[in-house]
Amino acid sequence: MVRKLIDKSIYNRLPEPLQILTEPFEGREKDIVLLSSLGVLSNCFPNVFGIYDGDTIYPHLYLMIIAPAASGKGVMNHSRLLIEKIHDKILSESRTQYLICEESKKNKKKDKDIEPCPNLEVKILPANISSAEMYSYLGSSKHGLLIMESEADTMSNMLKNDWSNYSDVLRKAFQHEPVSISRKIEKVFEDIKEPKLSIVLSGTPDQVQPLVKSKENGLYSRFIVYNFDEISEFKNVFDVKARDNKTIFKEMGNKVFNFYNELENLGSPVEFCFTENQTNKFFSNLRPISTDIIENHTESFIPNLRRHGLILFRIAMILTVLRNRSNIKKDEKLICSNTDFLIALNLMKRLLRHSQFTFNTMESGGLSLQDENILDDLNSPFTRQDAIKIGVKYDIPKRTIDDKLVQWKTKKYILKHSRGKYKKC
Numbered sequence: 111m112v113r114k115l116i117d118k119s120i121y122n123r124l125p126e127p128l129q130i131l132t133e134p135f136e137g138r139e140k141d142i143v144l145l146s147s148l149g150v151l152s153n154c155f156p157n158v159f160g161i162y163d164g165d166t167i168y169p170h171l172y173l174m175i176i177a178p179a180a181s182g183k184g185v186m187n188h189s190r191l192l193i194e195k196i197h198d199k200i201l202s203e204s205r206t207q208y209l210i211c212e213e214s215k216k217n218k219k220k221d222k223d224i225e226p227c228p229n230l231e232v233k234i235l236p237a238n239i240s241s242a243e244m245y246s247y248l249g250s251s252k253h254g255l256l257i258m259e260s261e262a263d264t265m266s267n268m269l270k271n272d273w274s275n276y277s278d279v280l281r282k283a284f285q286h287e288p289v290s291i292s293r294k295i296e297k298v299f300e301d302i303k304e305p306k307l308s309i310v311l312s313g314t315p316d317q318v319q320p321l322v323k324s325k326e327n328g329l330y331s332r333f334i335v336y337n338f339d340e341i342s343e344f345k346n347v348f349d350v351k352a353r354d355n356k357t358i359f360k361e362m363g364n365k366v367f368n369f370y371n372e373l374e375n376l377g378s379p380v381e382f383c384f385t386e387n388q389t390n391k392f393f394s395n396l397r398p399i400s401t402d403i404i405e406n407h408t409e410s411f412i413p414n415l416r417r418h419g420l421i422l423f424r425i426a427m428i429l430t431v432l433r434n435r436s437n438i439k440k441d442e443k444l445i446c447s448n449t450d451f452l453i454a455l456n457l458m459k460r461l462l463r464h465s466q467f468t469f470n471t472m473e474s475g476g477l478s479l480q481d482e483n484i485l486d487d488l489n490s491p492f493t494r495q496d497a498i499k500i501g502v503k504y505d506i507p508k509r510t511i512d513d514k515l516v517q518w519k520t521k522k523y524i525l526k527h528s529r530g531k532y533k534k535c
Contacts, residue, residue, distance in 0.1 A: 116141045116460055120453055125432035127362055131189075134355050138338055139185045142175055145336055146189040146310050148428055149173035149258075153233070153308035154193055154366050155431050156253035156374045158444070160382040162423050165285065168306050169427045170254055172284060174262065174321075175312040176337040176468060178509075183260075183312045190234070190258055191359035195367040197233035204231035204250075234258060237265035244276045245291045245300040248283070253374070254306030262313025266321040277329060283307040284332040285420070309333075315513075318472065325472045331414040334421055335465040339507045369435055382427045382444040388451045392419070395455060399462070411469055418462050426454035471510075480504060481514060490534040491527050 121132055121140070132144050152171040160167050177183045211227035229250040237259045239247075247255060259265055268274040282289050283305040290301040313321070315337075322330040384392065396419055403411050429450040431438070438444065470480035487500045494515065501511040515532065518524045524532045 114460065114463070116144065117456060120456055123449055123453055125429055125435075125450075127365070127432050127435075128429075130358060131362060134358065135185065138177075138340065139182050141336065142183055142186050142312075143188065145173055145175065145334065146186040147192060148425060149308055149310035149334075150189045150192045150256060151366070151428055151432070152424065153254050153256040153306075154196065154370050155428070156370065157376045157379040158373065158382060158427065158431055158438075159379050160423060160427055162420055166304070167420065167423065168254065168286065168304075169424050169431070170284075170306050170308040171421065171424055171428075172280075172309040172333045173311065174309075174318070174333045174335050176315055176318055176335065177312070178314055178339060178341060181338065181341055185355075186310065186312050187260055188355060188359045189310070191356065191363045192366050193233060193256060193363070195363050196370050199367070200231050200233050204228070238268055238274075240274045241276045241279070242273075242291065244279055245289065245302070248279070248289070248305050248307070249300040249302050251306065254308065256308045256310065258310045260312050262311045262317040262321050265311065266317060269321065269323075277323075277327075279305070280307070280309070281328050281332065284417075315471075318468065322472075325469055326410060328413065330469070330472075331417045333465075334461050335468050336461065337464045337468045339510060373438070376438075376440045378440055380438055380440070380442065380444055382430055382446065384423075384426070384446050384451065385448075388446060388448070391451070391455070392422070395459075399459075403466075407466070411466060414465055414469065415462065418458050418465070421461070422454045422458040425457055426450050429453060480506075481518070484514070485518070485523065485534060488534070491531050492534075493532070494530045497532075 115137065121129065121144075124132070124144075128144060128147060131147050132140050135143050149171050152169040155169050158169060175183050175186060208227050208230060215227070229246050231250045231252070232247055233251075233256060235244075235247055235255045235257050237257050257265070269277050279289050284307070286304045286306060288301070288303050289305050290299075292299045311321075325331075396415070400412065400415055403409070403415060426446050427444075430444050430446050433447065433450060434444060467480075484497070484500050484504065484506075487503070488496055494512070497511050497515060498508050501508070506514075515524070519526060519532075522535055524534055527533045
């Protein structure tokens with residue numbers, strides 16, 4: 111299965127802010143900048159919503175970029191600059207209010223009914239926190255949080271522990287389902303009606319399985335997945351242009367900050383909508399994909415497709431907000447343009463292929479469907495070169511085939527017959 115680059119034609123039709131951010135980059139880096147910017151910006155548009163399957167939906171996205179070390183995925187971190195000024199302002203104002211409250215409490219020591227000071231508010235949340243902290247920050251957040259980590263195992267290490275396993279919160283927050291926690295000893299109670307959370311992660315293939323644990327548990331299906339194997343060339347680390355890239359993101363971050371404040375001050379939320387024609391195109395495109403997956407792949411991937419329909423809707427919402435940023439008005443609906451609908455549809459189809467490739471290569475107790483197909487195509491005994499040739503058929507590079515040979519040997523699906531030769535068990 112080919113994990114192609116995002117179509118070049120898309121970049122020429124993007125709203126101006128995204129064109130500016132992606133213009134200095136090429137190839138995989140260009141794709142990573144676009145996707146990570148969408149992920150970060152999904153948490154920068156307060157008071158914008160849409161109705162999807164009868165539910166109120168906000169723009170928030172989950173993104174996972176999967177690639178080997180030294181592959182260039184680090185450019186993802188540039189997009190953090192789009193939200194940092196918002197985060198700094200929220201944290202600074204919250205700290206000031208907290209200190210004023212604490213000072214006020216000192217002067218009222220005899221008053222037994224003193225209200226507790228409000229929790230600190232942030233916009234960017236680290237992944238290495240406890241479940242109780244996760245609930246606390248989600249509860250105090252007005253317009254949502256962003257978790258952004260360049261090493262996916264920072265989050266997966268948290269999900270291993272009882273005290274920091276917030277996997278259920280991640281699953282529920284994706285569609286803004288209510289979450290609550292009550293701890294008697296710590297006197298903690300949080301009841302969050304509409305949690306809003308965006309996630310932007312990157313990591314190596316080995317970091318994916320510990321994070322999602324099982325591809326059937328629902329967390330994986332909530333992510334946009336972008337997966338590639340190429341190692342980037344050693345680039346000129348002293349290139350002056352690289353300095354300009356951060357400047358571009360900082361300048362855009364200032365504009366996003368001003369726009370965030372404008373949206374926050376609207377007073378009432380603005381509804382995003384598809385046209386009737388776009389709704390019809392939505393179904394006419396997704397239904398055949400669903401049929402193909404059921405007939406030719408595996409039904410267990412269907413939840414991923416259904417959630418990619420919601421992802422399409424959210425991407426279209428973000429694009430529409432960016433394109434109409436100068437004329438968004440209170441009490442007026444935001445209608446998606448055909449350009450933004452087609453961009454979102456094209457992106458969703460491409461990203462669905464990346465998600466399906468990763469899904470097929472993930473372990474689920476036994477072999478993945480892809481691994482089973484490769485082994486079925488191999489004679490016994492077979493050589494490493496035979497496996498590499500079959501890998502070409504499935505668009506799998508040599509390095510990944512070598513990894514699979516090690517995994518199959520460990521799981522005792524194959525035995526090493528002699529040097530470079532294997533037998534199927």
